[in-house]
Amino acid sequence: MADGSLRMRIDLPAPASEPAWPDDVVVRTFRPDDGAALHALLEHGYRHGGGSVAPLAAWYPALTGDREFDPALVVLVEGADGLAAASICWTSGFVKDLVVHEAWRRRGLGEALLRRAFQTFDERGAGGVELKVEAGNAAAIRLYERVGMRVVERLP
Numbered sequence: 001m002a003d004g005s006l007r008m009r010i011d012l013p014a015p016a017s018e019p020a021w022p023d024d025v026v027v028r029t030f031r032p033d034d035g036a037a038l039h040a041l042l043e044h045g046y047r048h049g050g051g052s053v054a055p056l057a058a059w060y061p062a063l064t065g066d067r068e069f070d071p072a073l074v075v076l077v078e079g080a081d082g083l084a085a086a087s088i089c090w091t092s093g094f095v096k097d098l099v100v101h102e103a104w105r106r107r108g109l110g111e112a113l114l115r116r117a118f119q120t121f122d123e124r125g126a127g128g129v130e131l132k133v134e135a136g137n138a139a140a141i142r143l144y145e146r147v148g149m150r151v152v153e154r155l156p
């Protein structure tokens with residue numbers, strides 16, 4: 001598996017493409033009482049790698065107290081049984097977390113969340129959107145390339 005991580009970027013405006021959501025989900029932004037469920041989704045999504053998350057008691061105040069936190073940039077996708085997916089972006093145009101519950105993978109939620117982030121940051125006048133991904137996370141890198149992101153830096 002490749003070591004290190006990659007910084008990837010897309011310049012905005014991105015080629016127009018509306019997010020396409022499955023019919024059986026509700027998409028909304030963060031509310032303060034979402035903390036525990038969002039944290040559980042991150043723990044689940046990262047348990048085989050791809051990222052990491054601090055314990056809830058440290059993670060929640062660090063997230064909501066960050067100067068780049070904006071609840072409008074935390075997008076949650078709810079399925080009938082709870083959270084199906086989420087993305088957390090910082091105001092600088094950085095995708096901090098992108099996680100889809102295993103039961104919901106390969107239905108386009110990752111792609112739709114990214115396209116929604118591109119739209120949101122374009123509306124805010126940002127010049128681009130960036131993220132970091134582990135160099136060995138092939139599924140995520142394929143997704144990012146499919147939506148038009150390119151590697152701009154290799155990090156040790």
Ligand SMILES: CC(C)(COP(=O)(O)OP(=O)(O)OC[C@H]1O[C@@H](n2cnc3c(N)ncnc32)[C@H](O)[C@@H]1OP(=O)(O)O)[C@@H](O)C(=O)NCCC(=O)NCCS
Pocket residue numbers: 045046049050051098099100101104105106107108109110111112132133134137139140142143
């Ligand atoms: C990476 C991740 C977010 C992708 O989420 P996802 O919702 O499965 O992504 P998508 O459904 O948009 O695309 C994934 C694959 O499903 C395919 N797909 C999308 N919609 C589909 C559909 N309706 N039917 C069949 N396949 C579909 C895509 O073509 C893609 O195929 P590929 O991997 O062969 O290229 C998810 O795997 C995940 O949460 N991983 C763990 C956490 C992680 O690594 N996050 C990234 C950190 S940088």
